[in-house]
Amino acid sequence: MKRFYVNAALAAILGISIAGCGNNDPQVLGVPGGGGSPPPGTTTYIQTELFARPAVKEGLEMFMDHDATNRSEPYNDTTLTKDIGTFASTVAMRDTATTAALQQILGPDELLFDISAPDTKAAYLGVESGGATGSKFGGRALNDDVIDLDLGAVFGNTLALLKVVPDDHKESPCLTTDNVAYDKANTATFPYVEPPK
Amino acid sequence: MKLSRVFAGVFAVVLLAVAITVYSTHAARSSDHQDSPTIVANPMEDITDSFAFPAPDNPANVVFVVDFCPLIPVGCNSTFDPNVLYQIKLANVAGDPKEHLVIQMKANTAGTNPTFTLYGPSAPNEQDTKNTLVAQTGTFNFNDANATVGTGIKVFVGTRHDPFFFDLTKFFKILPDRNYKNQPNPPKGTATSFNFPDPNANVNDVLGNSYGKAGALGCDVPGSPNYSAPSDFLQPYNVMSWVVSVPKTMLVPAGGTPGKIGMWVTASTPSGS
Numbered sequence: 001m002k003r004f005y006v007n008a009a010l011a012a013i014l015g016i017s018i019a020g021c022g023n024n025d026p027q028v029l030g031v032p033g034g035g036g037s038p039p040p041g042t043t044t045y046i047q048t049e050l051f052a053r054p055a056v057k058e059g060l061e062m063f064m065d066h067d068a069t070n071r072s073e074p075y076n077d078t079t080l081t082k083d084i085g086t087f088a089s090t091v092a093m094r095d096t097a098t099t100a101a102l103q104q105i106l107g108p109d110e111l112l113f114d115i116s117a118p119d120t121k122a123a124y125l126g127v128e129s130g131g132a133t134g135s136k137f138g139g140r141a142l143n144d145d146v147i148d149l150d151l152g153a154v155f156g157n158t159l160a161l162l163k164v165v166p167d168d169h170k171e172s173p174c175l176t177t178d179n180v181a182y183d184k185a186n187t188a189t190f191p192y193v194e195p196p197k
Numbered sequence: 198m199k200l201s202r203v204f205a206g207v208f209a210v211v212l213l214a215v216a217i218t219v220y221s222t223h224a225a226r227s228s229d230h231q232d233s234p235t236i237v238a239n240p241m242e243d244i245t246d247s248f249a250f251p252a253p254d255n256p257a258n259v260v261f262v263v264d265f266c267p268l269i270p271v272g273c274n275s276t277f278d279p280n281v282l283y284q285i286k287l288a289n290v291a292g293d294p295k296e297h298l299v300i301q302m303k304a305n306t307a308g309t310n311p312t313f314t315l316y317g318p319s320a321p322n323e324q325d326t327k328n329t330l331v332a333q334t335g336t337f338n339f340n341d342a343n344a345t346v347g348t349g350i351k352v353f354v355g356t357r358h359d360p361f362f363f364d365l366t367k368f369f370k371i372l373p374d375r376n377y378k379n380q381p382n383p384p385k386g387t388a389t390s391f392n393f394p395d396p397n398a399n400v401n402d403v404l405g406n407s408y409g410k411a412g413a414l415g416c417d418v419p420g421s422p423n424y425s426a427p428s429d430f431l432q433p434y435n436v437m438s439w440v441v442s443v444p445k446t447m448l449v450p451a452g453g454t455p456g457k458i459g460m461w462v463t464a465s466t467p468s469g470s
Contacts, residue, residue: 045282046469047326048235051244051263052461054361059372063380067235071326071469074461075294091372108294110459113249115259115445122250127457132404139249139460142262142360145403152403161404173400173408174390174416175371178364179427186360188253191342191353191440193262193360196269197433 047071052109054124054146056080060087060106060154074108081107092154095168101159113139124149129162142193143182151176235470237377240273241266241281242464245436246361249460258349258442261285261300262360263462266437269356275437277304277311280466283439284328286321288459290450295324297450299331302354302439310339315352318447328465349444357438365430367391370423390417392427 050057050070057069061083068079081103088099105128112127117136119126124146127138133149140146152158156176160167185194236243245264252258263283266273282303286296301316319331335346340355367388369376374383393400396412396419408414417424449455 042329043467045328045465045467047463047465048469049242049244049464050461051247054246063374063377073326110288110294110461111247111249112457112459114457115448116455120251120256137251141250142248147363148403156402157406158402158404161406171408173414176400176402178391179393180362180364180429182362183429183432184358184360190351190442192253192260193357193438193440195358196356196435197358
């Protein structure tokens with residue numbers, strides 16, 4: 001498990017939202033530089049599965065709601081945001097401010113990365129934390145301990161350390177890490193993911 | 198896997214039932230394994246993880262990894278379904294959470310060793326959960342680490358060691374309702390702590406803050422009724438990995454500048470099941 005040190009003021013963490021588009025109706029686009037309008041009879045594929053930030057939907061959303069989220073665009077999905085609030089306030093027992101911060105930081109559920117950042121490595125929640133997790137590129141590296149980062153935000157005082165919210169003193173320390181370290185061997189050359197066992 | 202699309206009649210039904218039974222016997226939902234009944238029944242649609250990082254050997258490129266088909270060899274059986282479309286959706290326009298760029302991939306035939314086609318990166322035909330294919334970029338073979346398509350794009354689909362790591366066994370003791378096998382009437386949790394092998398070790402937040410020593414905090418430590426050594430549930434298993442390395446210049450919005458990008462990945466089928 002990695003250890004990082006807070007090295008940035010992080011008011012920006014609540015300013016991450018790339019949300020804010022008022023019209024969320026499906027759109028058929030013009031296709032500059034792209035595929036062009038599909039000809040009649042072209043196969044339409046209907047979404048059945050969605051994945052963005054690791055362990056957010058799976059850990060914080062009610063199982064019965066997963067199918068609705070899987071069939072939504074993240075920017076149109078109110079179910080996940082509602083369930084994050086319910087989990088934070090009733091399971092993790094966080095206060096109102098911490099609960100609201102978690103809902104805002106994690107919605108819409110999109111993995112953020114920044115191709116203008118000079119960093120040559122990724123670090124989960126790096127965009128949201130202003131680089132405090134190890135890189136302003138953000139994204140997600142193969143060896144990022146995303147579970148401990150998520151657990152720290154939900155059950156620990158990560159958000160208070162980042163000065164996002166005051167410490168609510170409702171941490172559950174025994175739930176802030178699973179004590180499992182990265183135990184795979186990704187490679188330095190394409191395709192980077194460890195060959196099969 | 199949708200064997201019913203490959204085989205007809207009773208033989209296929211029996212095979213599908215066996216496959217689902219074997220798959221569901223090894224329940225797991227760590228990063229995103231087996232998270233809805235539709236996905237449990239169709240493990241080729243089961244996306245378990247995604248990653249985005251600068252290429253270690255070429256920082257001018259961004260690497261996307263999409264893992265699917267979990268728990269190989271005891272779970273998903275690696276038989277590709279050409280009806281499943283995999284997409285990486287990218288919100289690369291500042292201030293807009295909608296997708297303005299997509300990368301699509303699908304198998305061209307069924308089986309365990311098909312060819313594949315990569316589509317995009319390109320503007321999507323639709324900003325929606327119902328999608329059509331964008332322009333084809335190139336085709337490539339299964340498990341070929343040297344495949345290139347388009348201009349400066351590397352692409353791969355093949356079996357890899359699942360990169361995710363998590364003590365899922367203990368997690369399900371803490372929150373058993375997160376295990377699909379316990380639906381719709383999950384039992385109450387039987388633990389309130391992960392496993393801590395050293396009672397005298399500090400419990401630290403990822404940012405370096407210490408909460409105190411594990412034993413003094415009442416965490417599960419050796420000797421506690423609920424303690425067992427922490428272990429990575431995914432260590433024995435493989436997944437199917439789609440890896441695509443794309444020049445950053447292709448991710449810049451038309452007329453815009455490089456900046457923050459939101460990413461999500463999806464699986465889709467013509468039937469929506």
